[in-house]
Amino acid sequence: MDRSKSLNSTDLINIGVFTAIIAVITLIVIPIGFLPVLMPLYCVFIPLFSGIPFMLFVTRVRKFGMITVMSILMALFLLCTGMGWYTLPLALITGFIADGLVKAGNYSSLKLSIAACSVFSLWCFGSYIPLIFMADQFWAENAQYGEEFINDSKDIFRLWMAPALIACCLVFGALGGVIGGRVLKKHFIRSGIL
Amino acid sequence: MLTVDRSFGFLDPRTKLLLLVTLPTFLLGGAGGEYLKPFCMGFSVLPFVLLFISRNYLPAVSGFLVFMLMQFAGMIIPRDAGGLVHNVFLILYEVLCLLLPCGIMAAFIMRTTTVGEFIAAMEKLKVPQFITIPFSVMFRFFPTIMEEYRSIGRAMKMRGITPGKVGIAGFIEYRIVPVMMSVVIIANELSAAALTKGLGGKIKRTCIHRLGFGFADFLLIALCVTALLLFVLSLFDVRLW
Known part of the structure; x- marks a missing residue:
């Protein structure tokens, strides 16, 4: 095992693999957004389901920066799916904090890993930024969705929705982390895959 | 399923990367709105053109026909009609004319580009x-x-x-x-x-692939860059039409 501080190719491959899993989960969840009423539920399902891969990923993290890189990749992935660049600065900050949390626990504390999972999940909020803070401009550009869809969405995404969604990300991220931790203990540690 | 021959990776990977970002920005992200509609239409058709060039005649032609059909339907069904028919049309339009081209583009790029x-x-x-x-x-x-x-x-x-x-x-x-x-x-x-394979080593890797831009690359890059430029300018209220 390479003990140097910088990320080596094994780390980078691990990042790629787990980012791919979380990206697939995101792709599976995205179609529920066809009904605007269900759109805020992204912040519930994505953190909840990505808890298991994320916790498994954290067990393979031994260096500072891995979660930051993962967050950047998620943001780039969202860019490739047309969600805009707004996630990128957000993901940089949350990824950095999550990295700090895991490092503070010396890469072995379950509680701090769960906290990191919860902070990492905030990237979900990135795609809502234009919906909430730049609603008029955003919907002017997306007129093809039709009046009804836009009005429904405008009704839902008021300004108070922002803290609610952030809280949602944090809570369900933590819940996903707890579930992930349990699954880890139940399956992966026992079968010796870790 | 697409059966794209690897030898038909006639575009430079850098061009493909640009397309991979540009297409969803305009089709799914709806950048530019009504103002850049002509570009959006072009981007919707582009994946089918690429499929046609790479000899996937059936999916290319059928995809193009579906696109034309949806455009035709859009002309018949009035925009402000509301009601069930219009909503169904909007969902269909969303999936067939915006989501599908992006999906085909991504699949095309993934099939024709080797990791190397x-x-x-x-x-x-x-x-x-x-x-x-x-x-x-x-x-x-x-x-x-x-x-x-x-x-x-x-x-x-x-x-x-x-x-x-x-x-x-x-x-x-x-x-x-x-x-x-x-x-x-x-x-x-x-x-x-x-x-x-020596990935992640400190020495600079050599590479067997010869990359270079061809005519098609310049054409597509020009298209993407123009669209993006117009979009950025429109953010500052500079409009050509």
Whole structure:
């Protein structure tokens, strides 16, 4: 095992693999957004389901920066799916904090890993930024969705929705982390895959 | 399923990367709105043109026909009609004319680009390695994950494990955990393979792929850059028409 501080190719491959899993989960969840009423539920399902891969990923993290890189990749992935660049600065900050949390626990504390999972999940909020803070401009550009869809969405995404969604990300991220931790203990540690 | 021959990767990977970002920005992100509608239409048709050039005549022609049909329907159905017909039309339009081209484009790019080409292109663009390697692994892994997921789904079905029997939470556990297990094993193998290929070493890697822009590349890059420029200008209220 390479003990140097910088990320080596094994780390980078691990990042790629787990980012791919979380990206697939995101792709599976995205179609529920066809009904605007269900759109805020992204912040519930994505953190909840990505808890298991994320916790498994954290067990393979031994260096500072891995979660930051993962967050950047998620943001780039969202860019490739047309969600805009707004996630990128957000993901940089949350990824950095999550990295700090895991490092503070010396890469072995379950509680701090769960906290990191919860902070990492905030990237979900990135795609809502234009919906909430730049609603008029955003919907002017997306007129093809039709009046009804836009009005429904405008009704839902008021300004108070922002803290609610952030809280949602944090809570369900933590819940996903707890579930992930349990699954880890139940399956992966026992079968010796870790 | 697309059956794109590898030798038909006639576009430079850098062009493909640009398309991969530009297409969804305009089609799914709806950048520019009504103002850049002509560009959007062009981008919707583009994947079918590429399919046609790479000799996938049937999907290309049928996709193009569906697109024309939807445009025609859009002319017949009045915009402000409301009601069920209009909503169904909007959903269909969304899926067939906006989502489908992006999906086809992504699939086309993934089929025609080898990992080696991709990494070579990224290195030429001076993207740091900590982005290049995970990104190429990601692209390589999408099909693998889907395949594993399907196989495990079949195995579960054979053993009679359904959401009704084990509960929804249990069902998700039965599905996700085996996928993760096999993916972790594949990841370990991949790291070993990458190590033998010298990926992540300190010495600059040489590369067998010769990358260069052709006529088609210049055409598409010009198209994308124009569209993006017009979009950025329109943000500052500079409009040509």
